Structure formats: C-alpha cells, structure tokens
Amino acid sequence: MFEKIKGQNKAISLLKRAVESGKIANSYLFYGPAGVGKFTTALYFGMMINCSAAHDKRPCGYCSSCSKFRNFSHPDFLFTFPTPKLDISLDGEIKSAKILEEYKDYIKNKIENPWKKFYFSQNIEIRIDSIRMLEHRINLSPNEGTKKIYIVEHAEMLNEKTANAFLKTLEEPPHDTVIILTTSKLNALLPTIISRCQQIKFYPISQKLIEEELKNQRYLEDTEAKIFARIANGNMEKALVLAExxxxxxxxxxxxxxxxxxxxxxxxxxxxxxxxxxxxxxxxxxxxxxxxxxxxxxxxxxxxxxxxxxxxxxxxxxxxxxxxxxxxxxxxxxxxxxxxxxxxxxxxxxxxxxxxxxxxxxxxxxxxx
Ligand SMILES: [Zn+2]
CATH class of the missing domain: 1.20.272 (Zinc Finger, Delta Prime; domain 3)
Structure with a gap:
C-alpha cells in the first residue's frame, strides 16, 4: 500500500526496515511540509505493524486488522488531532452534541478524502482532555493488535500545558505502544518533545510526481495537471483539492x-x-x-x-x-x-x-x- 504515497521513499524504507528488524521505536516524529503524506504514512506504518499478511505484503490493506485501521475502528488505534472543546471522557465519550457531529465528520472526511481540508466551526487545539484520554488508553494492554498505535496529528498545536502533560507519556511509553507525532511546523514544538522521538523527515513532492498523479489517477489534461502541480508547490494535498x-x-x-x-x-x-x-x-x-x-x-x-x-x-x-x-x-x-x-x-x-x-x-x- 505504501506505493500510494509519492516521493517519500526514504521515510518509508526506514520504517519498513524498523519493522523487519523488530526495532520499532516507541515514539516517532514525522516532520516536513504540509500535504506530503505524513499522516497516511503514519497510518500505513501502524497497519504494517499489526497486519496479519505475509511479511513482504504488509500492510495488505485487507486483513481484519488492516480493514479496521482503514476505517479507524481498530481498538488499538487512537487518533488525536486539534479540535474545539470536546468535553471528552477517558473512554472517549464526547458530551457536546454539536461538536460530536463535527468530530464524526472530521473522521469521515479523513477516511474518505484524507487530502481534503476540514474546518471546525470553533477554534481548535490539541486539548488536555484528548491527551488525558490518550494516557488512559496507553496504560491498557492491546486488545487484538501486536502494538497499540497512537497518531497525534498537528503536534505543533499542543499548547504548553498540554505538551508538558504529554511529555510524561513520551518519557515512559509502555513497550507495546507506538506513538507517532506529525507536524509541518517543527520549530513550534517543545525541544523536549522533539528529542524524545525518533525523527523522520518528509520532503516536498516534485512537480513531476504531482503532475503524473494528477494525470494518471485524476485523469487531468496535460496543461491542467502542469498548472495545478505548479500552484501546489510540492503539496500533493493541495494539488488533489484543486483537481477534485x-x-x-x-x-x-x-x-x-x-x-x-x-x-x-x-x-x-x-x-x-x-x-x-x-x-x-x-x-x-x-x-x-x-x-x-x-x-x-x-x-x-x-x-x-x-x-x-x-x-x-x-x-x-x-x-x-x-x-x-x-x-x-x-x-x-x-x-x-x-x-x-x-x-x-x-x-x-x-x-x-x-x-x-x-x-x-x-x-x-x-x-x-
Ligand atoms: Zn493486513
């Protein structure tokens, strides 16, 4: 499935090697420009770790574990991202009905059109409630997977208080846990967070690769693909939005x-x-x-x-x-x-x-x- 991600061969081969050699770190930081596949790579990495197919076919995308990852319903997968105030309980119950609807729409959008931006109706940040829920979940043992996978998207939106709470988790993560932070603003993260993660760099995608993707996968005409690729400036997400x-x-x-x-x-x-x-x-x-x-x-x-x-x-x-x-x-x-x-x-x-x-x-x- 990794072949769907364009222009990140270096990051992907590092991650594959980690799985093959059994040397998976407890926490990773995927950093690089917006719209180049950091989240999707994190998701596929989590799938690969828990996939039940033969080694060279992981992640297969179809086994029971992969399917659950693909629709974000795997009990050992937790996705944390910036939101409005959720009033979320440790078990993940969201009390605010209006925000619950938007929260569901955000996830739905992420599953169906991961490149499409989704805008909440209120200000967003990574909330202390979300981090508390993550800590709570991290201390439970895996339900059915090999390892529990936690993706924290837009880690730069942890405010100082939340980041400090999260730091404790990063200091002593259980061995059956893989935490993956993603960010396009490395400088906005606390140095203490950065230093506790294995850093994986992501690169802008070349204009040529974006053009090919637009022509082969989105059936755009030559000229249109060229212009959108140019406007997108290394950001595949943006190119796909323009095409869509x-x-x-x-x-x-x-x-x-x-x-x-x-x-x-x-x-x-x-x-x-x-x-x-x-x-x-x-x-x-x-x-x-x-x-x-x-x-x-x-x-x-x-x-x-x-x-x-x-x-x-x-x-x-x-x-x-x-x-x-x-x-x-x-x-x-x-x-x-x-x-x-x-x-x-x-x-x-x-x-x-x-x-x-x-x-x-x-x-x-x-x-x-
Ligand atoms: Zn699989």
Missing amino acids: EDSSEVRQNVLIFLQIVISQNDAKFIEFSANFKGSKNILQELISHLIIWISDIAYLQNYPENIINIDSLEMVKQLFMKNPKVENYAFEMIEFLENMQHKLARHVNAQLILIEIYNEFSKIFGGIH
Whole structure:
C-alpha cells in the first residue's frame, strides 16, 4: 500500500526496515511540509505493524486488522488531532452534541478524502482532555493488535500545558505502544518533545510526481495537471483539492467577481459579498481559482498555451489589458491569496477576507496602469 504515497521513499524504507528488524521505536516524529503524506504514512506504518499478511505484503490493506485501521475502528488505534472543546471522557465519550457531529465528520472526511481540508466551526487545539484520554488508553494492554498505535496529528498545536502533560507519556511509553507525532511546523514544538522521538523527515513532492498523479489517477489534461502541480508547490494535498473541486459554480462566481473588479462597481460588490456570509468553504474554492486566474493572466503574453481558463479567454485578455505588467505582480498576488486562505482557515470572517481581496485586485486591475 505504501506505493500510494509519492516521493517519500526514504521515510518509508526506514520504517519498513524498523519493522523487519523488530526495532520499532516507541515514539516517532514525522516532520516536513504540509500535504506530503505524513499522516497516511503514519497510518500505513501502524497497519504494517499489526497486519496479519505475509511479511513482504504488509500492510495488505485487507486483513481484519488492516480493514479496521482503514476505517479507524481498530481498538488499538487512537487518533488525536486539534479540535474545539470536546468535553471528552477517558473512554472517549464526547458530551457536546454539536461538536460530536463535527468530530464524526472530521473522521469521515479523513477516511474518505484524507487530502481534503476540514474546518471546525470553533477554534481548535490539541486539548488536555484528548491527551488525558490518550494516557488512559496507553496504560491498557492491546486488545487484538501486536502494538497499540497512537497518531497525534498537528503536534505543533499542543499548547504548553498540554505538551508538558504529554511529555510524561513520551518519557515512559509502555513497550507495546507506538506513538507517532506529525507536524509541518517543527520549530513550534517543545525541544523536549522533539528529542524524545525518533525523527523522520518528509520532503516536498516534485512537480513531476504531482503532475503524473494528477494525470494518471485524476485523469487531468496535460496543461491542467502542469498548472495545478505548479500552484501546489510540492503539496500533493493541495494539488488533489484543486483537481477534485467541481468547479462550475465557483468558476461562474469568479467571473462575476472579476467583472466587478474591472467595472469597480462597489454596490455590486456589496451585493456579491453578501453571498459569502459564513460560507468559508466556498470562499476557499474561489480563492484557489483566483490563484489560477492570476497565473493565466501572467501567462497570456509569453506562454498562452498554459492558460487554463481557455473558455474565458476574453476575460483573461481584458484583465491583462488593465495591467500589462501583471507578470511582475503574479508571485506576490499568489502569495497574498494563499495568505488569505490561511487567514480564512484561522476563522477570520469570510466577508472581511473577501473585502481584502477585492481591494487588492482593485489596486492591480481596477484602474489604468
Ligand atoms: Zn493486513
């Protein structure tokens, strides 16, 4: 199953060797950029340790143990991640009904579309309750597996208090336990946590590998695969999200937005922005498409064969005419838009973000340059 993970051969062969030689560490830290397969590798590693198939076929993905790992129902597997306040008991019972629904949706999304982002309605961090539950579970013996597997995703979101509580567990983990922390922000972790784990580095995925994945697995056209791979910048997760989006409605909205920018019709913008009250996911998609638009406009003069929105070529030309120097701003604009996506994920009001984007686009495309 490891062949599904692209560009992490070094990490995977290290982990395979550990299992084959029986020298599995008690705690690992998988670190590296976002969207490159750290979580999936951790999951498959746990599956491999507990799989009942022949050695060279592990993880098989189909035995009873693997199946349970795949739908996160294995009694010896615990997945801890940043959440809103859960009021979770030591046995894992969540008392807040509203958050319980979102918690279930998060897991469901992780099983079905692990590359898709999921946004909770409230602020998230790794909660002390979750760590207490993990400690409680760690002290029980395995139910049916060889080892108990604990994945702590986004370990950088342990706050200091929680991290210190967790440190005790990391200091003396039972021998039948494998804890895997994942993070894309190594610097945000306490050094005491880092030093107690075996560190496994993950790398950005090459543009070529992302392109191949988009063409072979998602059936994208050549050009589209190239552009998405470029925008994704080593992040497979992002590339898959771009490929996945059913984009007709969003594309329509993007066209309306760009028209408003060109005409500088503030009244229309206010009307338009009212549609985005509270709908962060739609705005996230809209921003992804604006990123593609910026590339398209920048490509017009020298690389028109790379333009994606070929069916809206007139609009690409209009925007280009508004600012023929757009190529000079393209990198900054894309960075700005990515920043807006991060802000949105951190729960800044969607309408405020849209206003910020409108102002920025107006500066570049609203006047005469
Ligand atoms: Zn198996």
